[in-house]
Amino acid sequence: TGKDHQREGLSGGINSRRELTDKKQDFQVRVRIIEGRQLQGNNIKPVVKVFIGNHVYRTRIKTGNNPYFNEVGGHHIFFQNFHETPTHARNTTSFTDRRPCCPSLPGHALNWKWLSLYHPTHLNAGLRGYLKVSLCVLGAGDQAPVNTACERDMIFSAMPVCMATFELRIYRAEDIPQSMCRIAQRIPLHGLVIRAGGWEPGLQGLFLSRFSSLGGDRALCCLLCISRDQAGKRDVLGTTYINLSQVSSMGAEIEGDFSGFLPCFGPSFLTLYGSPREFTRVAYRGRILVELNTSMDRTPLQEIEEIPAEAVARVERYLSRRKYGLCAIFYSATMLPAIKELIQFEVSIGNYGNKFDMTCKPCASTTQYSQAVFDGNHYHYLPWYDTKPMVAITSFWEDASYYMDTLNILHSTRDRLTSNLDALRSVRTAEDPSLGDVWKKLLKELLEDCNRPLPSLEGQVTATVLDQQLRDLRRRLLHQVARSAERLSAGMNPKTLILKVEDWLQRINSVTPEPQASMPDVVIWMLCKEKRVAYARVKAHTIMFSKAGPCACGKLCGKTHTLFLKDTIHGQLRMRMWLSLVSDSQEFMRHCEGKIGVYAETVSRRRTYENQVKIFGKWGPKGLMQHPSFSDITGKIGVPRDKFQLPKGWHWDGDWAVEPQRRLLLDTETNHSEVLEEVYENESRQPGEEWAPAPSPNTDAVRRGGRIVCPKGWHFEEGWRVEVNRAVDESGWEYGIGIPPTGTPQSWNAAEKTYHTHRRRRWLRRRCRDLNAQNQEQEIASFLQLPAEEDTWEYASCFGWKFHLQPRLHDTYRRRCWHRKLVPVQPARVAPIFLLEGSLVRGQPNYYQLHCYIYQARDLTPNPYAHVSFLHRSQRTQTLTATLSPSWDQTLIFDHILIYGDPQATRQDPPLVVLELFGRDIIDKDDFLGRSMCSPLVCLDLGSRHLPRLQWYPITKQQKEAGKLLAAFELLLDPKDGAPGCLPAPSWKNGIYVIPSGIRPTLRLMAIEVRVTARAPLLTRPPGQKQLILAWGLRGLQSYNLLSVMSPSLVVECGGEAIQTAPIRDLLENPNFPINVFLMRVLAQLPAPSVLKVVDNREFGYKPVVGQASVRSLRQYMCEPSAEGHHPSLHLHFPLVSKAHATLPSILPQEEEECVDWWSKFYAATGDLAKSRDYLQTGLDSLKVYNCELEAVPEFQGLQDFCQTFRLYRGLVQEKASEDPLVVGEFKGLFQIYPLPEDPSSPPPPRQFQELPESQPQKCLVRVYIVRAFNLPPKDRNGLCDPYVQVTLGKKKLGDRDQYLPNTLEPVFGRVFELPCTLPLEKDLQISLFDYDLILPDQKIGATSIDLENRLLSRFRASCGLPQSYCISGPCQWRDQLLPTQLLENFARMRTRAPCPSAVLGFPISENKVPVHGHLGPPRERLALHLLRTCGLVPEHLETRTLYHSIQPGIDQGKLQMWVDVFPESFGPPGPAFNITPRKPKRYELRCIIWNTQDVDLQDTSITGQRMSDIYVKGWLDGLEEERQRTDVHYRSLGGEGNFNWRFIFPFEFLPMEQVCVLPEKQSLWSLDETVLKVPPKLILQVWDNDKFSADDFLGVLEIKLLSMACPARRPQACTLKMLQDESDSPAPPRCPRTSLFKQRLARGWWPCVVQEEGRQRLSGKIEMTLELLTAKEAEERPAGKGREEPNMNPILQPPPLGQRACAPGPQKKSSPGQVGEAPPVAPDPIRRLQVGETTHPTLSPHRSMGGVAEEAPSPGPLLQTRD
Secondary structure, three states, rough: OHHHHOOOOOOOOOOOOOOOOOOOOOOEEEEEEEEEEEOOOOOOOOOOEEEOOEEEOOOOOOOOOEOOOOOOOOOEEEEEEEEEHHHHHOOOEOOOOOOOOOOOOOEEEEEEEEEEEEEOOOHHHHOEEEEEEEEEEEEEEOOOOOHHHHHHOOOOOOOOOOEEEEEEEEEEEEOOOOHHHHHHHHHHOOOOOEEEEOOOEEEHHHHHOOOOOOOOOOOOOEEEEEEEEEOEEEEEEEEEEEOOOOEEOOOOOOOOOOEEHHHHEEEEEEEEOOOOOOOOOOOOEEOOOOOOOOEEEEEEOOOOEOOOOHHHHHHHHOOEEEEEEEEEEEEEEEEEEEOOOEEEHHHHHHHHOOOOOOOOOOOEEOOOOOEEEEOOOOOEOOOOOEEEEEEEEEEOOOOOOHHHHEEEEHHHHHHHHHHHHHHHHOOOOOOOOHHHHHHHHHHHHHHHHHHHHOOOOOOOOOHHHHHHHHHHHHHHHHHHHHHHHHHHHOOHHHHHHHHHHHHHHHHHHHHHHOOOOOOEEEEEEEEEEEEEEEEEEEEEEHOOOOOOOOHHHOOOOOOOEEEEOOOOEEEEEEEEEEEHHHHHOOOHHOOOOOOOEEEEHHHHHHOOOEEEEOOOOOOOOOOOOOOEEEEEOOOOOOHHHHHHOOOEEEEOOOOOOOOOOOOOOOOOOOOOOOOEEEEEEEOOOOOOOOOOOEEEEOOOOOOOOOOOOOOOEEEEOOOEEEEOOOOOOOEEEEEEEEEEOOEOOOOOOOOOOOOOOOEEEEEEEEEOOOOOOHHHHHHHHHHHHOOOOOOOOEEOOOOOOOOOOOOOOOEEEEEEEEEEEEOOOOOOOOHHHHHOOEEEEEOOOOEEEEEEEEEEEEEEOOEEEEEEEEEEEEEEOOOOOEEEEEEOEEEEEEEEEEEEEOOHHHOOOOOEEEEEEEEEEEEOOEEEEEEEOOOOOOEOOOOOOOOOEEEEEEEEOOOOOEEEEEEEEEEEOOOOOOOOOOOOOOOOOOOOEOOOOOOOOOOEEEEEEEEEEEOOOOOOOOOOOOOOOOOOOOOOOOOOOEOOOOOOEEEEEEOOOOEEOOOOOOOOOOOOOOOEEEEEEEEEOOOOOOEEEEOOOOOHOOOEEEEEEEEEOOOOHHHOOOOOOOOOOOOOOOOOOOOEEEEEEOOOOOOOOOOOOOHHHHHHHHHHHHHOHHHOOOOOOOOEEEEEOOHOOOOHHHOOOEEEEEEEOOOOOOOOOOOOEEEEEEEEEEEEEEEEOOOOOOOOOOOOOOOOOOOOEEEEEEEEEEEEEEEOOOOOOOOOOOEEEEEEEEEEEEOOOOOOOOOOOOOEEEEEEEEEEOOOOOOOEEEEEEEOOOOOEEEEEEEEEEEEEEEEEEOOOOOEEEOOOOOOOOOOOOOOOOOOOHHHHHHHHHHOOOOOOOOHHHHOOOOOOOOOOOEEEHHHHHHHHHHHHOOOOOOEEEEEOOOOOOOOOOOOOOOOEEEEEEEHHHOOOOOOOOOOOOOOOEEEEEEEEEEEEOOOOOOOOOOOOOOEEEEEEEEEEEEOHHEEEOOOOOEEEEOOOEEEEEEEEEEEEEOOOEEEEEEOOOOOOOOOOEEEEEEEEEEEEEEEEEEEEOEEEEEEEEEEEEEEEEEOOOHHHHHHHHHHHHHHHOOOOOOOOOOOHHHOEEEEEEEEEEEEEEEEEEEEEEEEEEEEEHHHHHHHHHHOOOOOOOOOOOOOOOOOOOOOOOOOOOOOOOOOOOOOOOOOOOOOOOOHHHHOOOOOOOOOOOEEEEEOEOOOOOOOOOOOOOOO
C-alpha cells in the first residue's frame, strides 16, 4: 500500500528482503508463458503445461512452430499460493511444451528468458525448440520484477546443452537399527547400481534424482532415503544427501584455464539421520557406502543392476577401521529449569555411547545422576564444583585424518579472515590511523594461511577422484587469493578493501565443505527419567586432534567452550571435548586440567549403594523386601561389591570407601532466603459421630506425618496460622470421603455434609534464613571441604522420598554410596580415560568477579527488565515502567565466581554472559522478549586493566532480531581466594550501582526541536476490522479499554527529559495540536533513543498511554546551525543563466500526426516504441514512468521531508504468521537536533522551524488516473478474473461494478475519477480492485493506499507533476492551477522566505530552434518551468503501485499504474484532465488471392507409377482458426504445379498504434462474456494433398507476419528459404528485405513453403499470391466475394484453364476413378502438362481506379504497392 516506503525514524525506510525463517509462511509462484520458437514437427498444435507443486496448468492450444501465447490480457499467467516452510516450498516448477522440460531457477526470478526444450526419453536427440517464460517466487515483502523493453526485445542465443548420466552405486548399509533389520536385508552386501536419468523414485524406497546439466544446476541435491513398510505404511528410517555443488565444479571459482570437473563422490559413507518422534533430524540412523560417477557419453536411462564383483572387491580397502577415543569433560550445567528429577548427560557418536543401543559395547558415556539446585534468582544448576564428570567413549571408524585435517585448515583460514574482515569494517574512513595496522594484520595472516600446504594424498590408499579434484581446486584458489592480496595496498578506500575481502571470503567459503568427511556428529543428550529431553550437537571435525599442527586441529579440540541445549528443555553447558585416534590419546593428558580419578562403579554410572531399614529402632538390611542390600541409585538393581571383576591391566588402589554425599548440602532450599512451610491438621469420624483427631493428626499435603523441625541456620518468622483464602469454610476446614485402599479422600469440598468422614485445614508458617547463617559462598566452601567419613549415610522417611544428611525421628530408610579406586598395572600409550571412566578432580578454583554494565536497550515492550546469567549465578536489573527503550544505567556485580582451569585458557575462551529480557506482567507470567549472548572482557591483572567499551548486542527471539542492547561485560580475576578484588565499587544511586564514568557514554547538552502536526481525528476501528492507516499527527488509534480516544496529547521523552503537548480539543473539526513547535533541552549522547507516547486525557484525571513508539537513533536528525538568519537546508540555488540570453531546451520541428494521443506518450515512456509510433519525433512532452510507488523513489525521500511517520504500538508483539507488531496508530512529526554552546552567556543558535504552512483543513479536488494493471492473480475457474476499480476517499466511493473488464489479468482501464475532499480529514485515498462475480459478494483482488496530505505538503511538490514544456493546447495542455511563474515564486518563497527576483525572468530569451507544433505558451512561462524542473521537483509521471491483500499480507497481488493530482480550491480551478480512454480498434479486411503453386511435394503415386499430388491450400489468421478457408483441389499435379485463382477474405479488428489484432471470442458455450485476445497479425497458409480414404497429407506451411513480412520473389527460381530467415529471430541481419503490409497495402509474388524434417526446415513448395489490406470503408466501396463467388470483382477471378480438374472446397472428398458423376480421367499428356506449368495469369479486369491512380492488370512479377 505504499506504507513500507516511508522514511520514518522507527522503521527505517524501505524494507529489504528479510532472511527467511524455517517456519510456515506465505509464498506465491508466478509463471508467464510468452512464446515458443522453432518447435519441431509439422502441422503441430502446441500447448504448454505448467506443473507447480501438485497443481497442473495449461495454456490455450496454438498452431504452428512459433506459437505466441502472451496475448494481452494475461491469459497465460499462472499463480499458485503456498503456505509452507521455505524448505518445502522450494519445489521445481516444470514446463511441458509437448515434452517435459525442467529448467533451472537461478535466484528467485526468471524474467523474459528463453528455455531449451528436450524430449524426455531421448535427451541426446538435441533441441526440440525454445520457450520464453517469466517466472518468480515471491515471499512477504518481495516485489515482482517489472518487465523492461530491453528484456522484451532480447534475442536468445542458442547454447548447446549436454545431458549427463548419474551412476549411483550403493554398496552396503551399516548400523541400521535392529528393529528395522528387514531393510538391511533389502540392500545386499554386493550392492546395487542405479543409473538415474530423471528425478524419479527408485527401488524399494530408494529415492533418487535426475540430473540434467543445464549450464550450471549447482544447487541441486541428490536425496537418499531408506524406508520400510510397517503395517502397510512407509516409515522413513533416515535421510542424507549429496550436494552437487560440493562434488562438482564449473570452473567459475578459478580465474584462468581451469575447466572444473563433473560430479563425483566416493566410495564413501553417507550418514543417515532420522526423525524420532521427539527429536527431528538428530538421531543417528546408520550409514550407507555409496559411489557416484557421471558420464557424458551414454544415453541417460534409468536402470538398476548388480554391481560387478571386481568393483565390490575394489571397495574393500574403504572398510578398514581404526580406533578413536572421545572424551568430554562437563564443567558446568546452568540455566536449567526447575526439574525435580535426577538429571544425567550422555555423549554419543554414532551408536557408540548410546545407552539404549545394545549393538555396541557398554562404555562410560554418561555422567552421574545429579539434582538441580536453585541459583537464587531464576534458574537452576548442577552442583559439580571441584569434581567434574568425565565421559570416555571408544569407537571404530575409517581413517578420516586427511578429511579432518583439510577441513580444519580451511575453517581456520576462513575464521581468521572473517575476524580480520570485521576489524576492517570497524574502520570508517581512509584517514583512520588504525587502517594500516588492521590491513597489515589481515594480509599477513591471509598470506600465511593461503601459503600453508594442504595435506598430501601420497600414501592415501583410500583417496578418491573427488579428493584429487578438490585438492587441486583448493590449491589453485588459495594461490590466486594470495596473489590478489599481494597486489592490494592499504591506501585504498576501506569500502573497496571490504568488497575485495568479502569476495575472497566468498570464494574460500565455496571450497570449504568436505562432502566425504563421513564421521557422524557428536551428540550430547540430557536425560531425565531415562528420557531424552534436550540435546546439543557438535561436528566431529571441530574437536578432532591432529599431529599435523594446531591449524589442523579442530577449533574446539581441548578447549573449554559453551553449548546451548535445544528442544523441550533449554540449558547451558560448559564443556571440554577431545576426539582423536586412541594411539594419539597421550596428547589429551596435556590438555586435561586436574587429576583424573577412576573408580569402580557399574556400567552406565550406576553407583553401589548400601541400603538399610530401621525396624524397632535398629538399622539393618533386613526388611528391605524387594530392595537389595547393595543396589544402584534407584534401589531396584542389585550391584553387590564382591561381584565386581577387575578389568584386564588394572588393579585396586585401596579398599572400598564411602563417597561423601556432598550434593545433599545443596538442596531445593539452597539460595532461598525465605520458605513457606505448611502442615495439615487432620480429623476423622464415623457417620453420625463427632470429629476427632485422625491417627496422623499433622501431615503434609500427601499425608506424610511427622514433626517439623527448624533446620540449622533458619528461624521461624511467625507462628502457625490457618489459611482461609481457599475453597474452605470460615474455620479453614475442607471435607471429603475416604476412598479405599488408602482411606484418604481424593477430592475436597468447602461445605460439610453428613456423609463426610475426613476433614483437614492448612496451617502456614514462614521460615527465614538467619542473617548470620552461611551465605552461598560459605555453603559452597563447606560443600568442597566435606570429609569422607565411614558412617556417611543419607536418610529418608520412606524409600523414594527426598534424602537428607541429618537423621530425623521419622526416618525409616537410609543408604550410603561405596566406590573403589583403580589404577593401571603399568603405564600405557593410551590415556587411561579411554579404558575406564573417571571424574576430573580439580585443584583449588580461581575466583573471579563479573561486572555487567547495562546501559540501555531498544525496541522492547513496556515494563522491561533484564535477567543476567553467568555460570551458576544470576541477577536481574530494575524494572522500568512504560518505556520501549529502557535506560537502566546499572552495574550488576557477581562476586566470588568459581571458575576452574588455567586463567589464560579462561581469557581466550571465557564463559558467555546470557542476558534475557522480560516484560513485567503483574497479572500473568512475565513475557519473554529476547535473549542476547555476550562474551566478557577478561582481565587477569588489575594493574593493566583496560576499560571496556559499551557496544550494541543484538537481542534475538526465535532466530529473529527483537531489539538491541547497549552494554559491556568485564570478568576480573580476584587476587585472593574468596577475597574481593581491588577494583572499587561503582557509585551507588537510588538503590543500584550505576555505570562508572569512564565507561558511561559522554553526554552533551542538546536542543531538540519537535514539529508536531496532528491533522486527523482519532477514529476507533470498527468491530472485527483491522486497519493500518497512514496518517499525519495521530490517526487510526484503536480504542482503549472499549472507549474511543477523544482528547490525546503527545509526550516526548529523551535523555531523562520529557515534554507534553496540549491536548487536542475536538478531533472531528480541527485535528491539530494548538502548538506545533516545541523546544527541548537534554543532556544525552548521540545516537540516543527517544520515546513517543500518546496519552488520552479522560475524565477524573485518568490519562492512559494508548500508544507509544521508539526512535532508535536521533543521529539522522542532527544538524549544525550556522549564523543567525542563515539556513543552508532551506537555501534555493537557481541554475546559472546568463542575463543576456537564456537558452531553453531545443525542440525539433516535427509535424504532429493526427493519431497522436496520450497513449502514444505512455508507450513511448515505457519503451514500447512499436505502439507509440513516431511520438518521440513530434517534439511533444515525454512521461516519466516509475516502476515503484512515488514514495519509494529515493530522491523524493518518501515524501516525508516535511513530516515523518512513526508507528505507535501497544502491548506485546502478537505471535502470528504475519509477525507484525500490534500497531494501534501513527504519529507524524519531525526532529531537528543541534548542540548548544557550553558557555551559558553565548547566544543560542537560531531556531530551525520558524515559518510553517497553514495547518487549517482545506478543501481540495482530487483527480485519480487509473491507467492499467498487470500481474493480477486469477480469481475465476478459467484462470482469469473480471476486474473493476473502486476508489475510496473518506466516505466517498466511486467505481461501478458493471464497468468490469471480463476475462483478463492485464486490464487496461483508462479511467479518470474526480473526488472532492477536505485534507487532512479525508487524506487516505484507497484504490481497490475487485473481481466481478455474477453472484455477490465480489472478491477483492488487492488494494493500495496513498497519503494525499504528504503529497500536498512535500517540498518536492508531488500534488501535480511538472511537464517538460508549457503548452496551452494540444494533447499536453497545461493542467495545473497556477502558471509556472506563480509556481516559481511560491517555491522561492517557501525555500528562502523571500520572493523570486524578477530579474531572473526579465531578461531576453533566445532559442536555438523555434518549435512549430503550435501548442507552446509564452517564453516567460516556459523559462519559469525550465527553472522549476532543475530544482528536483516531481515531474509529470506515472507510478507503479503494488497491490496487497489482508489475507496474504506482504505478498504482491499485482501492479497498478496510475497517478494522482491534488488541487486545493483556494488556488482556483485546475486545467482540463487528460483523456486516457483506451484506444479503439479499427476494422480491416485482408484479401489473399492464391494464384499458383509450384514445386510442391508429391505424396501419391498414380496408376502409371508416376508421383503426383492433389493440391489444395487452406489459410487463416492466427487466432481465428475457426474461420479458416480453403481453395478447390488441383488434381493429379505431376510436377507440383497448381492453379487456383482463389480468393480468401479475412475481416479483423486491428489497433494500428499497438500493432496487434483484437480478437473477441467466447471461451466456451457457457461463457457469459467474450475474452479479448491481442495477438500480432499473422497469416498462416498450409498446402495439403487431398485423399479420399485416408487423412489428407500435409505438404507444407507458410507463416507470414503482416507487420514484418518478407518481400515476395519476382520469379519462382528466386523463392528460397533465405526469405524466411528472420522468422526465427536470428541475431544475424536478415538477408531478405522486410516490409509491413499495413504500409504497403498490396503485395504480389512468390513465397516459400517449408516442412520440418530431422529438426531442420526444408523447402516443400512455393505459392504465388496477392495480399491486399483494406480498411472497412475501402472494403465496402470495393466489394469482393470469397473464392470466385459473387461479387467476383476487384479483380475478377476466372477459373483455371481447361485440362485441370478442380473441385470446390467442402466436407466431401473426391471420388475414386470410375465413380458415377465424375468426369472420365484424362490420360497424362506431357505436352499438356507443360502447358499447364507455363500457364500465365488469368485475365483480370483491365483497369481499376484507386485513389486517382489507374491500375493495370497485374504482371507475372512481384508487386509491392502503397495506397494512400
